[in-house]
Amino acid sequence: MPMSEVPQPQSNPPITNDVPDMTLTGGNQAMSESNSNPPVFEAEFPFQEDLELELPIEILREFSNKWPLNYDPNGPKTNAYATFMATRNPSLKDPYLLAIHSLIYRILWSPRSRTESYPFVVFVGDFVTPEQRQLLSGAGAVVRELAPLEWNPNVPDIQHRWKDLFAKLNMWKEIEFSRILFLDADAFPVANIDTMFHISPTQDCIESKLEADDYLADGTPVCEPYVFAGIPQDPFNALDVNINVGSLVFAPSERMHERLLQNYVKTDRYNCLMAEQAFLNWQFNLSGPFPPSMLEREYGGFFPSEDEEGKLKVVHEKLWSEDREWMKGEWVTQWQEMLAFYTSAEFRQKREGSHCGAG
Numbered sequence: 001m002p003m004s005e006v007p008q009p010q011s012n013p014p015i016t017n018d019v020p021d022m023t024l025t026g027g028n029q030a031m032s033e034s035n036s037n038p039p040v041f042e043a044e045f046p047f048q049e050d051l052e053l054e055l056p057i058e059i060l061r062e063f064s065n066k067w068p069l070n071y072d073p074n075g076p077k078t079n080a081y082a083t084f085m086a087t088r089n090p091s092l093k094d095p096y097l098l099a100i101h102s103l104i105y106r107i108l109w110s111p112r113s114r115t116e117s118y119p120f121v122v123f124v125g126d127f128v129t130p131e132q133r134q135l136l137s138g139a140g141a142v143v144r145e146l147a148p149l150e151w152n153p154n155v156p157d158i159q160h161r162w163k164d165l166f167a168k169l170n171m172w173k174e175i176e177f178s179r180i181l182f183l184d185a186d187a188f189p190v191a192n193i194d195t196m197f198h199i200s201p202t203q204d205c206i207e208s209k210l211e212a213d214d215y216l217a218d219g220t221p222v223c224e225p226y227v228f229a230g231i232p233q234d235p236f237n238a239l240d241v242n243i244n245v246g247s248l249v250f251a252p253s254e255r256m257h258e259r260l261l262q263n264y265v266k267t268d269r270y271n272c273l274m275a276e277q278a279f280l281n282w283q284f285n286l287s288g289p290f291p292p293s294m295l296e297r298e299y300g301g302f303f304p305s306e307d308e309e310g311k312l313k314v315v316h317e318k319l320w321s322e323d324r325e326w327m328k329g330e331w332v333t334q335w336q337e338m339l340a341f342y343t344s345a346e347f348r349q350k351r352e353g354s355h356c357g358a359g
Contacts (some may be wrong), residue, residue, distance in 0.1 A: 020326035041089040050093035052319055053335060055101065056342045057092065060138030066354040069108045069140035071119035073176070079197045081107050082121040083185050084146065085136075086164045086341070090129045095320050097132055099185045102331070104139045105338040106189045109347075113189045118197075121180075123171060125164050137340070140351070146170045149263065155273035157307040158187040162275040164266055171275070172250070172257035179227055184246035187316040190330065200249035201293055202231035209289040213263050227251035228284045232301035240285065243292050245277045246316050247300030249308060259283070 011104060028082045070077075082102055087096040100122055105112045121142040124133060133143045146167040154165075166204050183189070205223035215221050232241035264270070264279050271278040286294045299321040301312035309326040319331035341347050 011321065014353055016053065017131070021025065030141070041091070044161075048087075048089070048095060050091050050097055051095050052093065053098055054339060055092065055098065055135070056339065057135060058141075059342055059347075060135040062138065063140075063351040063354075064134040064138040066138075066140075066351050067355065068119055068137070068142040069350075070115065070117055071142050077176070077178050079118050079179045080121050080142075080174075081118055081180065082171065082180050083180050083324070084165070084168050084171075084182075085122055085124045085128050085132070085185065086161065086167070088125075088161070088164075090132070092132065092135070094132075095318075096185045097135075099188075099318075099320060100340065102188065102334060103141060103183060103185065104136065104141050105341070106334065108140045109341060110334070113191050114190065115191070115194055118181075118194065121174075121177075125167060127164075138351075140354070144174075144359065149261070149264065152267065153275075154267040155272050158272060158275075159190045165198050166203075166279075169260045169264060172252050172260055173254065175252045175254060177252055179249055179251050182248045182250070182316050183314070184316065186318045187246045187300060187314050188319060188330070189314050191313040193313050196295065196299055197248055199295065200227055202227055202251070202292065203291070206291070209287070211288070213266070213269075214259065215287055216255070216258055223257045223289060224253065224255060224288055226253065226256060227293075228280075228290060229295050231297055231302070232292075233302070235294060239287065239314070240281065241292070241294060243277075243281055243284070243294075244300055244302050244316070245280050246302060247295075247314050250296075344358045 011073045069133075075223075085096060085100055087094050104120055104122070107115055119142055120140070121144055122136045123144055123146045124136075126144075126145055126148055137143050147170055148164070149166040149169060151163045151166045151188055163307055168182075171182065174180065179197050179200070181193070202225050204225055207221075207223050210221050210223060214223070228243075228248075228250050230243035230245060233244050234240065260283060263283060264276075270282040284290045286292070298311065298313045300314050300316050302316040304312060304315050304317055304327065306324060306326070315327065315330060317327060320329050322328050322331065
């Protein structure tokens with residue numbers, strides 16, 4: 001396990017304030033080799049190009065072995081925020097890495113939008129470098145790797161990076177948490193959104209609508225209380241509201257996880273041009289046994305317009321590549337605020353005092 005990662009819940013909590021070093025022998029060597037021979041990455045689109053932004057690397061490295069904020073693996077079951085880092089760019093200037101740093105600051109530290117009590121988990125692909133993970137840990141996040149899932153779409157011209165996104169289905173296996181509020185790396189909270197956990201209802205499976213795809217290999221159906229709530233892209237479509245999965249609340253479940261994994265390979269059943277969003281909308285569709293709950297647009301304003309300034313709690317847009325004034329300002333001012341905080345005595349004091357269960 002890379003040293004920037006936090007272990008799964010354990011029976012004996014550590015007796016120091018530091019996260020135990022779970023690195024196997026040779027971990028530092030592996031990091032060095034990764035840095036000296038980084039994989040080749042070529043941006044396909046302008047928004048994937050490296051950003052020339054300052055990041056307090058040495059400070060984040062210093063605190064990478066401290067406990068994550070609001071995280072107690074031995075305490076009561078709780079909710080968690082999460083995102084997924086799927087970039088294969090090893091650079092510390094990768095825009096998605098930096099966007100996730102902005103997310104961590106907004107959710108854990110910003111006076112304007114920080115959570116009252118929940119941890120933030122950055123799930124990462126197995127290709128994310130040890131150094132990238134280390135810096136995310138230093139900012140106070142739980143860093144946890146998701147096993148890859150092979151995806152073979154039935155149509156040509158699929159963006160290669162989409163194939164990595166199906167690893168997100170393994171979040172349903174994270175039953176350590178009651179509910180997970182998932183945000184894409186480009187879905188930025190501008191206010192506290194803890195309410196999303198509470199307004200996303202638990203629903204009962206509609207047994208009469210079960211189909212063959214809802215039965216597991218042992219012949220038993222998956223029909224249990226569930227949570228799946230998001231923002232519809234087409235709220236007035238009676239057949240398919242198309243939940244945007246970039247801002248989503250769900251409840252982890254081992255049986256639901258098994259259902260998802262047996263079905264995502266059935267690429268003829270959903271539109272592969274919409275990747276995992278289309279798949280999840282098939283699995284949680286209005287006419288099926290697990291219809292979605294719909295949340296208001298303020299909790300996931302995808303493709304925001306100029307006149308939505310001040311109306312959204314989550315702005316879902318690649319703000320780092322935006323030229324529109326209020327969105328560009330939202331990115332720049334929060335980045336500057338983050339830098340000022342991370343270099344402050346207050347941040348040092350809070351991270352030095354971090355221990356299992358500390359908020």
